[in-house]
Amino acid sequence: MRLRVGLWPGPVGDACPEGAKGTVLLIPGRTEYIEKYGPAAGDLARRGFATLVIDVRGQGLADRADRDHNLGHVDHFDEYQLDIQAMVAAAGALSLPEPYYMLGHSMGGCIGLRALYNGVPVKAAGFSAPMWGIQLPPHERPIAWVLSWMTHKTRAGRFYAPHSQQQTYVLANPFEGNNLTTDRAMYEFMQRQARAHPELCLGGPSLTWLHAALREMAALSRLPAPAQPAVTFLGSEEKIVTHSAIRRRMAGWSNGILEEIKGAEHEVLMEGPELRGRCYDACAALFSAHR
Numbered sequence: 001m002r003l004r005v006g007l008w009p010g011p012v013g014d015a016c017p018e019g020a021k022g023t024v025l026l027i028p029g030r031t032e033y034i035e036k037y038g039p040a041a042g043d044l045a046r047r048g049f050a051t052l053v054i055d056v057r058g059q060g061l062a063d064r065a066d067r068d069h070n071l072g073h074v075d076h077f078d079e080y081q082l083d084i085q086a087m088v089a090a091a092g093a094l095s096l097p098e099p100y101y102m103l104g105h106s107m108g109g110c111i112g113l114r115a116l117y118n119g120v121p122v123k124a125a126g127f128s129a130p131m132w133g134i135q136l137p138p139h140e141r142p143i144a145w146v147l148s149w150m151t152h153k154t155r156a157g158r159f160y161a162p163h164s165q166q167q168t169y170v171l172a173n174p175f176e177g178n179n180l181t182t183d184r185a186m187y188e189f190m191q192r193q194a195r196a197h198p199e200l201c202l203g204g205p206s207l208t209w210l211h212a213a214l215r216e217m218a219a220l221s222r223l224p225a226p227a228q229p230a231v232t233f234l235g236s237e238e239k240i241v242t243h244s245a246i247r248r249r250m251a252g253w254s255n256g257i258l259e260e261i262k263g264a265e266h267e268v269l270m271e272g273p274e275l276r277g278r279c280y281d282a283c284a285a286l287f288s289a290h291r
Helices: 034-045 078-093 107-117 141-151 184-196 207-221 243-251 273-288
Strands: 004-008 023-027 050-055 100-105 125-128 230-235 256-261
Touching: 004 034, 023 034, 023 078, 023 107, 034 050, 034 184, 034 273, 050 078, 078 107, 100 107, 100 273, 107 125, 107 207, 125 273, 141 207, 207 243, 230 243, 230 273, 243 256, 256 273
Parallel strands: 023 050, 023 100, 100 125, 125 230, 230 256
Antiparallel strands: 004 050
8 A cells, every 4th residue: 555645844934943843743634635735734834843744545646445536435444544653654764853743634533533542652633623423414324324334345335425426525516605614715725736636636435435434433432532632623614524523522531622613614724814823823832832
């Protein structure tokens, strides 16, 4: 399995004259890729941190599991933990400044939470709209469980999950009414990348991916909070992941903080400068306090 990492060494300007305060291991969400986080790495660099981003298996330029390049597929979420192990090993091989911190968005928040239980060597963690639950209409939830369970070990497990499509979201949907960001400039930035480099993009998930995701989220929900301090961001206009699962998890995280960002949608880290700035300021404060 060939993976890919991208490094922004940071910091820039006068952010940290003595050198980087540490390295943020950034785990993207489903359909995402390294280049999308160039602006995020810039925000972190201005606050004194290096950033290492990964293309997990099946995304970006990492190897994909199916001949359909647009299908998001894994057999089990444990596979992603192998990618995080490889990412940490790469950080060590590159002699990146320590300590390490973690920042996970959406699916990356699900992968990252499991990595904390598995002992990933980070001092603190940030989560943006973590996928600790998926918003589904009540009548569709049992159907999703049954359909994905019935097909996940068959050839039909590689069919697209209901309501998903081959085309990547930002090209299939205009800015108006989108579920990702309220910032037009950032949405157009994502669209330009997708048009210029379609090889980086991903469409909907497979039924097997859906089954693996539902199982992993259910398993994580039964575990106590990890030991590391954490900050989690949830937009008030979130329409993709489950508000209640995030609030429930953070209510039981004794050294965790939940920041609810009024007006933000799913891509809290890719909102306008003011909203996303609040997130990076909070991450930097937490990370700097645990050096």
